[in-house]
Amino acid sequence: MRTCLEAHVSLAESAEETLFERREKALGAGAPLFYDKPLHLIRGEGAHLFDVHGRRYVDLYNNVTCVGHANPHVVEAMARQQATLNVHSRYLHEGIVEFAERLVGLHTAPIESVIFSCSGTEANEVALRMARFATGKGGFVCSNYTYHGNSDLVGRLTFVEERESESREVRAFPFPETYRAIEEASSDVELGEIYLGRVQRAIEGLETGGAGFAALIVCSIFANEGLPNVPPGFMAKAAEMARRAGGLVIADEVQGGYARTGRWWGYEAAGFLPDIVVTGKPMGNGLPLAATAASRALINDFRAKTRYFNTFAASPLQAAVGMAVLDVIEGEDLRQRSAEVGAFLKRALTERKARWSAIGDVRGRGLFVGVEMVKDRTTKEPDINMATVVCDRLKDKGFLTAPAGAYGNVVKIRPPLVFTHSDAVAFIDAFDAVVEELDG
Amino acid sequence: MRTCLEAHVSLAESAEETLFERREKALGAGAPLFYDKPLHLIRGEGAHLFDVHGRRYVDLYNNVTCVGHANPHVVEAMARQQATLNVHSRYLHEGIVEFAERLVGLHTAPIESVIFSCSGTEANEVALRMARFATGKGGFVCSNYTYHGNSDLVGRLTFVEERESESREVRAFPFPETYRAIEEASSDVELGEIYLGRVQRAIEGLETGGAGFAALIVCSIFANEGLPNVPPGFMAKAAEMARRAGGLVIADEVQGGYARTGRWWGYEAAGFLPDIVVTGKPMGNGLPLAATAASRALINDFRAKTRYFNTFAASPLQAAVGMAVLDVIEGEDLRQRSAEVGAFLKRALTERKARWSAIGDVRGRGLFVGVEMVKDRTTKEPDINMATVVCDRLKDKGFLTAPAGAYGNVVKIRPPLVFTHSDAVAFIDAFDAVVEELDG
Numbered sequence: 001m002r003t004c005l006e007a008h009v010s011l012a013e014s015a016e017e018t019l020f021e022r023r024e025k026a027l028g029a030g031a032p033l034f035y036d037k038p039l040h041l042i043r044g045e046g047a048h049l050f051d052v053h054g055r056r057y058v059d060l061y062n063n064v065t066c067v068g069h070a071n072p073h074v075v076e077a078m079a080r081q082q083a084t085l086n087v088h089s090r091y092l093h094e095g096i097v098e099f100a101e102r103l104v105g106l107h108t109a110p111i112e113s114v115i116f117s118c119s120g121t122e123a124n125e126v127a128l129r130m131a132r133f134a135t136g137k138g139g140f141v142c143s144n145y146t147y148h149g150n151s152d153l154v155g156r157l158t159f160v161e162e163r164e165s166e167s168r169e170v171r172a173f174p175f176p177e178t179y180r181a182i183e184e185a186s187s188d189v190e191l192g193e194i195y196l197g198r199v200q201r202a203i204e205g206l207e208t209g210g211a212g213f214a215a216l217i218v219c220s221i222f223a224n225e226g227l228p229n230v231p232p233g234f235m236a237k238a239a240e241m242a243r244r245a246g247g248l249v250i251a252d253e254v255q256g257g258y259a260r261t262g263r264w265w266g267y268e269a270a271g272f273l274p275d276i277v278v279t280g281k282p283m284g285n286g287l288p289l290a291a292t293a294a295s296r297a298l299i300n301d302f303r304a305k306t307r308y309f310n311t312f313a314a315s316p317l318q319a320a321v322g323m324a325v326l327d328v329i330e331g332e333d334l335r336q337r338s339a340e341v342g343a344f345l346k347r348a349l350t351e352r353k354a355r356w357s358a359i360g361d362v363r364g365r366g367l368f369v370g371v372e373m374v375k376d377r378t379t380k381e382p383d384i385n386m387a388t389v390v391c392d393r394l395k396d397k398g399f400l401t402a403p404a405g406a407y408g409n410v411v412k413i414r415p416p417l418v419f420t421h422s423d424a425v426a427f428i429d430a431f432d433a434v435v436e437e438l439d440g
Numbered sequence: 441m442r443t444c445l446e447a448h449v450s451l452a453e454s455a456e457e458t459l460f461e462r463r464e465k466a467l468g469a470g471a472p473l474f475y476d477k478p479l480h481l482i483r484g485e486g487a488h489l490f491d492v493h494g495r496r497y498v499d500l501y502n503n504v505t506c507v508g509h510a511n512p513h514v515v516e517a518m519a520r521q522q523a524t525l526n527v528h529s530r531y532l533h534e535g536i537v538e539f540a541e542r543l544v545g546l547h548t549a550p551i552e553s554v555i556f557s558c559s560g561t562e563a564n565e566v567a568l569r570m571a572r573f574a575t576g577k578g579g580f581v582c583s584n585y586t587y588h589g590n591s592d593l594v595g596r597l598t599f600v601e602e603r604e605s606e607s608r609e610v611r612a613f614p615f616p617e618t619y620r621a622i623e624e625a626s627s628d629v630e631l632g633e634i635y636l637g638r639v640q641r642a643i644e645g646l647e648t649g650g651a652g653f654a655a656l657i658v659c660s661i662f663a664n665e666g667l668p669n670v671p672p673g674f675m676a677k678a679a680e681m682a683r684r685a686g687g688l689v690i691a692d693e694v695q696g697g698y699a700r701t702g703r704w705w706g707y708e709a710a711g712f713l714p715d716i717v718v719t720g721k722p723m724g725n726g727l728p729l730a731a732t733a734a735s736r737a738l739i740n741d742f743r744a745k746t747r748y749f750n751t752f753a754a755s756p757l758q759a760a761v762g763m764a765v766l767d768v769i770e771g772e773d774l775r776q777r778s779a780e781v782g783a784f785l786k787r788a789l790t791e792r793k794a795r796w797s798a799i800g801d802v803r804g805r806g807l808f809v810g811v812e813m814v815k816d817r818t819t820k821e822p823d824i825n826m827a828t829v830v831c832d833r834l835k836d837k838g839f840l841t842a843p844a845g846a847y848g849n850v851v852k853i854r855p856p857l858v859f860t861h862s863d864a865v866a867f868i869d870a871f872d873a874v875v876e877e878l879d880g
Binding site for chain 2: 016019020022023025026027028029030031032033034038039040041042043044049062064065069070072074075078079082083084085086087088089090091092093094096097100101104112113114115116117118119120121122125128129150151152153155280281284285286287288296299300302303304306307308309310311312313314315317
């Protein structure tokens with residue numbers, strides 16, 4: 001005979017199956033879901049999420065909710081503004097001007113003005129078109145395993161083969177990494193030169209192909225590529241190369257920005273200065289909010305040529321929520337926390353490498369760490385299955401991560417910035433337990 | 441000596457100038473603004489807005505805030521959900537499934553599933569790409585004075601010359617209207633055939649140009665074109681023509697949908713059945729929220745080919761707010777109000793046509809009315825300046841409209857759906873006063 005608890009869980013599981021079936025109909029079959037058995041979440045608080053069974057999960061995945069799920073300062077700002085005024089941007093409003101000024105002030109790159117939008121996709125659309133207007137050229141260079149968004153134009157930058165780009169307007173270079181060098185090199189500096197040669201080749205491909213070279217666009221920390229360690233000085237040299245060729249440099253900071261690396265911007269961590277900076281995910285703690293920032297000359301030129309208007313963007317709501325998020329990051333010094341807790345996590349995981357041969361590499365900066373799973377440390381053959389199993393087992397133990405990276409074999413650890421040292425300690429214990437199960 | 445009030449107003453005006461200058465720097469020069477002297481708004485309630493001087497304005501422009509500025513039911517739903525859970529859509533969540541099911545249930549067209557996004561631009565991107573996948577063709581037919589969004593792809597559909605499209609993937613037909621016929625016709629039915637011939641020519645242009653014909657995309661009520669009266673049966677016949685040519689029919693309901701015309705959908709008012717429906721502006725009463733809805737087969741095909749994921753979309757927040765908006769529209773029967781108050785407005789404005797020769801035509805359905813200003817009723821020469829002056833004078837009297845239409849000479853009246861009969865009466869009084877000033 002089943003216990004009451006078992007019956008309850010079984011009932012809830014069948015309710016989840018029903019919800020899954022309804023979802024497949026209402027949202028279409030194959031709307032993406034995480035985990036072998038998807039989670040049915042109902043509540044969040046800080047770095048923790050709770051499912052329909054009352055089970056608590058430590059969230060090591062969600063960077064959007066950077067100041068924590070249900071952050072009360074953000075909730076209050078959102079509710080207050082929505083109850084006061086939320087209209088489009090063709091009226092004067094103090095809030096959005098103040099928010100733009102605050103954003104500009106956070107940059108060390110030559111950033112002066114901001115165009116707001118609703119998603120990283122929209123903000124990257126603005127960035128790419130801005131580069132085209134500024135240069136009079138049509139083509140973009142990106143890395144071969146990047147992701148910048150899901151529109152027709154931005155989507156063409158996703159997972160582009162180096163030579164066989166579908167579009168004559170996009171050329172890819174192999175993302176730089178010291179872990180798996182594309183060619184043998186006597187040093188990381190020499191390896192960097194090899195990768196720079198591929199960037200050069202991509203630029204030349206656009207020029208000879210007729211589209212011309214408008215911009216180099218990169219995620220400053222190559223997040224989707226798997227947070228590779230990059231040959232020293234690579235990005236500074238690549239940016240210089242792009243400018244010498246008459247193009248602009250676009251830093252997609254949707255993942256790398258907003259204190260994620262322990263610095264405000266990924267480009268600071270990577271050591272280069274972009275012409276255009278794109279931000280998104282963490283800006284609104286879940287409110288759709290994104291921005292394209294650049295010099296005033298670039299922004300003015302774009303505005304003059306497009307009369308760009310975005311119905312929901314640059315609204316009083318985006319401003320109030322966006323500033324509440326900055327208040328919390330600054331007020332609780334989450335940049336410092338990101339640096340410190342992140343360093344602890346990376347150190348602890350690097351130690352695990354010595355104990356478990358399936359860990360090929362541990363990389364990252366601040367609260368963004370990747371654990372690369374391999375079948376063999378010598379061949380470095382990616383172990384996608386192991387990464388998937390590790391994430392599923394961690395989920396079963398109450399810790400949320402997801403597989404990522406160019407080969408899908410990197411356990412991605414990218415918690416809300418309010419993630420604490422004790423959350424990290426608990427996670428490392430769970431990780432050890434998973435290693436024990438799988439390596440036993 | 442100036443009175444205290446004068447000094448106060450002057451101070452506030454110089455504060456506005458300073459805010460304007462800061463805005464030009466922070467958001468870039470030329471970020472769009474309404475009116476010769478822009479409004480500095482600080483509060484909204486229902487169909488009313490209040491500026492920094494405490495002045496009240498009746499809002500006849502903002503369709504986004506369809507259930508009223510600061511609607512308390514929406515504010516509460518937004519705050520409650522943000523304080524509970526707001527994460528991306530790769531977990532199971534009841535709310536978004538329920539919201540999708542409710543949306544589907546509002547359609548008379550064969551709509552079964554929904555893909556959520558954050559803006560009309562994003563939703564139209566999905567629609568266009570969906571049509572390409574479904575047909576294997578690349579080209580789109582749109583009207584010559586339409587607007588569907590601001591991305592690279594969707595932006596190519598904006599203000600396209602009939603023959604001289606920049607892109608071989610877009611062909612335009614002249615938007616249908618009975619007021620200014622493109623050619624002489626003995627009847628509206630014959631005129632309809634002339635316009636249909638131009639649609640046919642656009643389709644053939646795509647086929648012979650090599651891109652092929654993927655879809656006809658229209659705003660169901662031709663809102664940006666100026667709400668023309670369309671020859672009888674035009675849209676039903678155009679849709680049939682598109683399908684016969686192997687293409688799909690996309691209804692952009694960003695402006696025409698959500699009870700705006702007194703019916704749920706503009707396509708019902710226009711008398712045709714689309715394959716894909718795009719919604720946006722009013723869905724979230726200011727929260728960025730949009731959707732692309734279609735048959736399950738179309739949605740499944742798109743999902744299978746793209747694995748489409750949108751970070752901020754299909755979130756618990758979008759669901760809660762989206763359903764709160766539907767609650768209010770249904771609970772307060774705003775569809776009926778839109779029909780009734782809209783009919784009163786249109787009738788009253790049509791009566792003014794007899795009194796003032798500058799009014800060439802009054803058109804629209806429900807709470808979406810356009811007053812076309814002309815220099816001469818016989819030549820029907822558009823009077824852009826008059827439309828601009830009328831909107832500015834109305835603003836000075838506390839009533840917010842804006843010039844619109846293919847020629848920029850239509851006074852656009854498109855208030856929140858909570859706009860009342862007494863708001864309408866007050867507006868008509870103000871309109872009469874403006875007529876008296878300008879016609880005096």
